[in-house]
Ligand SMILES: Cc1ncc(C[n+]2csc(CCOP(=O)(O)OP(=O)(O)O)c2C)c(N)n1
């Protein structure tokens with residue numbers, strides 16, 4: 001909503017977000033060289049921080065991805081690449097835009113790669129945690145390729161898939177009901193209440209907070 005208390009001080013738009021140590025970029029692949037550079041800076045300055053870079057299957061055709069992962073491997077940069085492979089890039093299925101497979105793109109550069117076929121946040125979290133420990137301790141890149149699903153359009157109601165197909169994958173792979181299975185009804189109700197409250201507060205703050213000052 002462009003408010004001064006929001007991401008990027010209200011100036012970033014919906015794609016270019018900066019919030020604490022989170023950055024996003026509307027240009028596919030645009031985050032990859034930046035994340036590799038940030039991780040390299042951490043290494044050079046002798047800190048133990050690592051960078052985590054999230055990519056979609058639709059980013060795999062961008063040349064800058066390969067320049068960047070080449071450097072990450074060559075210079076042994078502490079970065080974890082996480083590829084969210086939901087087999088569709090906005091409106092284009094992977095069959096029409098991706099030759100070969102995704103893990104080989106990383107192993108070709110000597111980057112240790114793990115593939116998960118999961119919507120289970122606990123499973124993904126514990127695998128990622130282990131990989132982050134290794135990336136930090138060994139100061140070397142790794143990649144985590146997660147085969148997953150998209151339950152709606154990329155952004156603007158432009159999904160090209162069949163509604164029945166989407167409903168079927170949502171019924172079997174939605175991570176929220178999967179997680180809820182391990183909780184009591186009381187716990188689920190209290191989480192729902194907490195979330196509702198947080199969303200309402202955030203909405204009200206966004207309405208009430210001031211716009212940023214105009215720079216002259
Ligand atoms: C360099 C560049 N080319 C094209 C686009 C337009 N575009 C926005 S999203 C997208 C596809 C993204 O695919 P994926 O990362 O798989 O995201 P998903 O559809 O799964 O959400 C494209 C081509 C862009 N943002 N940047």
Ligand SMILES: [Mg+2]
Pocket residue numbers: 056057058084085086087088089090
């Ligand atoms: Mg995708």
